[in-house]
Amino acid sequence: MELHTFESLAPRLRIVSQFTAMTSPDRLQELVQQLRPRLRNVVGVTIGKGGEGKTTTGVNLSYMLAQEQAYLAEEGHEAKPVLFIELDRNGNGRLDLNILGSEYDDDGHGFVEAVTEDKAFTVVRNVKPYLDMTVAGKANASLPTEISRLAGKHAQAPYLMLAMLLAQISHHYAWIVVDFSPGDESIQRLGLAAVTHLVTPVKNSDDAMIGGLQAVAELVADVRLINPELGIAAIGFLGFKKIDGQATSELDALRVRIEVLLEAAELDPGLVMRDHIRDSRALAVACRNNGMPARELALAANEMLMDEKGEPVPRPRYHTNNRLVEPDKALDLAEDWNTFTGDVIKRVVSRNIELQGAAA
Numbered sequence: 528m529e530l531h532t533f534e535s536l537a538p539r540l541r542i543v544s545q546f547t548a549m550t551s552p553d554r555l556q557e558l559v560q561q562l563r564p565r566l567r568n569v570v571g572v573t574i575g576k577g578g579e580g581k582t583t584t585g586v587n588l589s590y591m592l593a594q595e596q597a598y599l600a601e602e603g604h605e606a607k608p609v610l611f612i613e614l615d616r617n618g619n620g621r622l623d624l625n626i627l628g629s630e631y632d633d634d635g636h637g638f639v640e641a642v643t644e645d646k647a648f649t650v651v652r653n654v655k656p657y658l659d660m661t662v663a664g665k666a667n668a669s670l671p672t673e674i675s676r677l678a679g680k681h682a683q684a685p686y687l688m689l690a691m692l693l694a695q696i697s698h699h700y701a702w703i704v705v706d707f708s709p710g711d712e713s714i715q716r717l718g719l720a721a722v723t724h725l726v727t728p729v730k731n732s733d734d735a736m737i738g739g740l741q742a743v744a745e746l747v748a749d750v751r752l753i754n755p756e757l758g759i760a761a762i763g764f765l766g767f768k769k770i771d772g773q774a775t776s777e778l779d780a781l782r783v784r785i786e787v788l789l790e791a792a793e794l795d796p797g798l799v800m801r802d803h804i805r806d807s808r809a810l811a812v813a814c815r816n817n818g819m820p821a822r823e824l825a826l827a828a829n830e831m832l833m834d835e836k837g838e839p840v841p842r843p844r845y846h847t848n849n850r851l852v853e854p855d856k857a858l859d860l861a862e863d864w865n866t867f868t869g870d871v872i873k874r875v876v877s878r879n880i881e882l883q884g885a886a887a
Contacts, residue, residue, distance in 0.1 A: 625818025634664030
């Protein structure tokens with residue numbers, strides 16, 4: 528694990544400063560069209576409501592994609608790392624990836640300065656094999672204020688600042704996964720302007736969750752001017768029961784409800800994923816407390832995760848009662864995330880083929 532700084536990036540503030548409310552929309556579209564082809568490997572995870580598992584989804588999706596790249600490297604094929612970015616000031620990704628309070632944890636100051644002040648862009652490299660991350664924390668609380676301040680002077684251009692940053696480094700990564708908060712509209716606009724594909728996690732079946740889905744759909748339509756390629760790739764489900772590997776009637780009914788809403792909004796009901804992440808609250812807590820995504824936890828629980836000396840790392844435990852994590856249950860959860868990730872990327876690749884064809 529080490530810090531890596533991307534050098535000689537073009538300044539974003541200078542570009543933004545050229546725009547005002549009186550600037551021709553054509554000029555903004557020129558900038559957007561330059562950015563979009565470079566951002567088709569950027570996947571966003573969000574929903575318009577908290578508590579739906581977006582950071583858990585972002586971390587596990589990133590880890591599984593990084594594992595795929597590590598496997599390619601082991602087989603002698605070309606491989607690139609994956610980058611995980613969190614915009615949320617809670618910075619729970621630091622817990623999930625085990626860097627909270629470490630020498631690399633700057634509480635988000637470096638990332639916020641890179642986005643809003645053209646400072647150097649630094650990532651923590653190899654937090655897990657082939658997985659890099661930016662650090663989020665208390666400093667991220669200033670992002671909404673700063674972006675809104677700039678938008679007051681420069682119209683919609685400031686919402687492209689993250690997109691302009693990522694467009695300059697995206698070729699270094701196989702995938703970039705951006706996890707952003709439902710709490711502030713300016714943060715959602717910043718994230719939505721940068722990503723091409725959206726994964727929307729669903730962890731509850733109440734009306735508030737439905738409202739969160741509707742909020743995302745409205746924001747996607749609202750940012751069409753600054754991101755015409757943005758689209759929902761998948762709506763996935765976390766924390767629902769599985770019986771003999773199958774969903775229960777609760778989830779089946781929720782799927783139908785969401786599909787009806789999608790059809791009413793003239794969206795594809797096929798966005799709803801068929802498989803889901805099983806209800807495993809204790810394991811999810813164990814993942815976070817041990818700083819291990821689900822697959823890494825499963826490897827460690829089965830004594831298949833090695834340290835730098837080639838020895839198995841200690842088997843992980845539940846912090847509440849100090850019991851060892853059950854190997855079979857951990858493997859079941861890891862397999863859920865493997866299936867989930869495969870489905871998401873299949874959908875993303877399909878969307879990219881369509882986008883490339885439309886741009887040809």
